[in-house]
Amino acid sequence: MSLPLIALFIAAFAFGTTEFVIAGVLPQVADGLGVTIPVAGYLVSGYAIGIALGGPLLTFVTNNMQRRTLLLGLIAVFTVGQVACALAPDFAAMLVLRMMIAVVHGTFFGITMVVAVGLVPPERRGFAVALILSGLTVSNVVGVPLGAAIGNMFGWRATFWAMSVLGLVASLAIVLWLPRTKGAAAPRPPLAQEVGVLGRQQVWTSLFLMLMLMIGQYVPFTYIAPMLHEVTGLDTNVVPWVLLLNGVGSTVGVFLGGRLADWKLMPSMIVMMVLQAVTLVVLYLASPYPWPMVATVFVWGTLNFAIGTPIQTRILSWTADAPGLASSLIPSGFNIGIAIAAVLGSTMLNSGYGYRSLPLLGTVALLVAALVALQSLVWEKRSGSRPPAAIEAALPAQ
Known part of the structure; x- marks a missing residue:
C-alpha cells in the first residue's frame, strides 16, 4: 500500500471521526452548552446539511487550486475548527462551527476520491475508493469510541482538542507523503x-x-x-x-x-x-x-x-x-x-x-x-x- 494513500486514509479517518463522535458525547455537550439533548441533536443534522449543500459549492469555487494545496487548506480549516469547537462559548457558536467544518468535509471527500483513484492504475480504482471509505468505517469502530471515552474522562471539550491533534497528524502525513501536483493549478x-x-x-x-x-x-x-x-x-x-x-x-x-x-x-x-x-x-x-x-x-x-x-x-x-x-x-x-x-x-x-x-x-x-x-x-x-x-x-x- 502506497504512502500517499495512507496519508489520505488518515485524513479521511479524522473527518469521519469528527462527524460521528458528536453522538458519543451529545449529552455532555448539551449539558455544557445549556441546551436539551434534542436541541443538541441539531449539531448532527446541521453537519449533514453543511456537507450536502456547502460541499459542492466550495468544491467548484476551489477547483482551480492544486489538489495537494487544497487538501492541506481543508485540513487546516478542519484543525482550527476543532480548536474553535473546544472553545465554543454557546450552542449557536458550536452549530455554526460544526456546519463550517461540514462544508470542508464535503469538499474534502470529493477531492480525495479523485486524487486517490489517480494514484493507482484503472484496475485498482475500486481498492483506492475502498481505502478512503474505510477511513469512515474505521472512525466508527475506533475513533468514535475513543473520542467518547476521552469526553467521559476529561469532558467533552477534551474530545475536540484531541480531534485538533488528529488534524495536525493528518496534515503532516499529507505534507510528507502526498506528491506535489504537476502544474501550478489543476485545470478546470x-x-x-x-x-x-x-x-x-x-x-x-x-x-x-x-x-x-x-x-x-x-x-x-x-x-x-x-x-x-x-x-x-x-x-x-x-x-x-x-x-x-x-x-x-x-x-x-x-x-x-x-x-x-x-x-x-x-x-x-x-x-x-x-x-x-x-x-x-x-x-x-x-x-x-x-x-x-x-x-x-x-x-x-x-x-x-x-x-x-x-x-x-x-x-x-x-x-x-x-x-x-x-x-x-x-x-x-x-x-x-x-x-x-x-x-x-x-x-x-x-x-x-x-x-x-x-x-x-x-x-x-x-x-x-x-x-x-x-x-x-x-x-x-x-x-x-x-x-x-x-x-x-x-x-x-x-
Whole structure:
C-alpha cells in the first residue's frame, strides 16, 4: 500500500471521526452548552446539511487550486475548527462551527476520491475508493469510541482538542507523503462540461442507486438502537457492542466492495443489491431473536458498504474528464439520502408501524436499485460506450 494513500486514509479517518463522535458525547455537550439533548441533536443534522449543500459549492469555487494545496487548506480549516469547537462559548457558536467544518468535509471527500483513484492504475480504482471509505468505517469502530471515552474522562471539550491533534497528524502525513501536483493549478473544465457529465446515464443512475442504498440502510439503521432494545430484547449495555460489530462488518464490506469493483463492477453490484434486499427481509424475520439478529446485523453492515464502494467507483470512472462537481455530489448524495431515510422512518413510526417494519421499506429500495442497475448495464452494453480516461490531468504526479 502506497504512502500517499495512507496519508489520505488518515485524513479521511479524522473527518469521519469528527462527524460521528458528536453522538458519543451529545449529552455532555448539551449539558455544557445549556441546551436539551434534542436541541443538541441539531449539531448532527446541521453537519449533514453543511456537507450536502456547502460541499459542492466550495468544491467548484476551489477547483482551480492544486489538489495537494487544497487538501492541506481543508485540513487546516478542519484543525482550527476543532480548536474553535473546544472553545465554543454557546450552542449557536458550536452549530455554526460544526456546519463550517461540514462544508470542508464535503469538499474534502470529493477531492480525495479523485486524487486517490489517480494514484493507482484503472484496475485498482475500486481498492483506492475502498481505502478512503474505510477511513469512515474505521472512525466508527475506533475513533468514535475513543473520542467518547476521552469526553467521559476529561469532558467533552477534551474530545475536540484531541480531534485538533488528529488534524495536525493528518496534515503532516499529507505534507510528507502526498506528491506535489504537476502544474501550478489543476485545470478546470468549463462549467458546461462539469454539468454535462452528470447527464451520462452511468452517472445519474449511480447517483440514484446511492440514494436508494442510503434509504435501504438508514431507514432501519436510524432506529436500530431502540429496535435492538424493544424488539430483540437486548440490554441497553449490549446494544453498543452490536453496533460495533456492524461497524466491523462495514469495514470488511468496504474492501470486499473494492475488490469486486476492480473485478466485475456492475454484475457484483447487482448481485449484492439483491442479497441486501434478502438480508433486510431476514432482519425483519430475525429481529425478535437475539443471536440470529446479531449475526444478521453484521452481514447487513458488510453488504451496505460493499455496495457503496462500486457505486462511487463507477461515478468517478465515468466523470474522469470533469470530476470536480460529480465527486462533490458523492458525499452530498449520501447525506441527502440519510436525511430522507430518517424522515421516511419517522413517518412510518408516526403512522403506527413498529420498529420491526422498517427493514421492509429498505427491501423495496434495494430491489428498485437492483432493477435500475440492471437496466443501466443493459443501456451501457447496447451503446458500447467506455469511461473517459482523462482523469490524470488534474491529479498529483506519482
